[in-house]
């Protein structure tokens with residue numbers, strides 16, 4: 001199976017990216033460019049081919065390509081980002097996925113939905129899709145997504161997000177479906193069937209690279225040790241400049257299925 005992921009190069013206005021829960025601190029754009037290259041190289045080293053969505057230099061947050069689409073099998077649901085500044089980002093993602101042969105659906109107004117609010121766990125028996133309802137994603141956006149995914153066998157469930165930007169700022173999932181999060185930033189840790197509390201905020205963010213390997217930030221060493229103790233292999237990347245903009249490892253790519 002080809003392992004393929006979308007990525008989008010950071011633009012010159014990266015440092016102007018939106019902030020909701022963090023204070024603005026200077027972003028080193030040259031360092032951010034090198035970190036992005038490092039992130040893409042880490043994917044390549046793990047056997048992932050990357051496809052670049054053409055850059056959107058007028059959109060500071062375009063590097064966070066995860067927010068522009070939700071993939072489910074061969075279907076690409078193009079989002080309608082909750083922040084107006086980010087709405088122009090979706091057109092090039094749609095064109096790229098169309099060219100790759102994916103079926104396209106869209107979140108239409110009045111729905112808003114950011115891909116960072118969507119956490120999926122797909123098994124051969126079916127999939128569960130959790131959607132964070134908070135600042136960027138509204139109930140109409142959740143309903144539109146649920147309608148697109150129901151014919152594919154997915155169950156869509158809304159969960160509150162009030163302490164961080166996106167659902168995946170608070171929690172992500174390990175290959176076995178265990179949900180991990182840093183409890184002070186998770187609205188309802190007890191609401192998850194299998195919840196693993198991690199000791200660091202950036203430790204809540206993993207990208208599953210294969211059934212035994214996850215990608216995470218170097219800024220969560222204690223969580224890395226915890227995951228390695230559970231038998232996982234961890235690939236760590238430095239994404240400090242993106243973390244200053246409320247980004248994390250998940251936001252910088254979108255994994256595609258054949």
Ligand SMILES: CN(C)C(=N)NCCC[C@H](N)C(=O)O
Pocket residue numbers: 017018019020061064066067083086115116117165166167168169245246247248250251
């Ligand atoms: C899971 N996360 C956090 C994301 N998918 N996206 C982060 C976007 C950050 C950007 N500055 C913004 O405010 O939109």
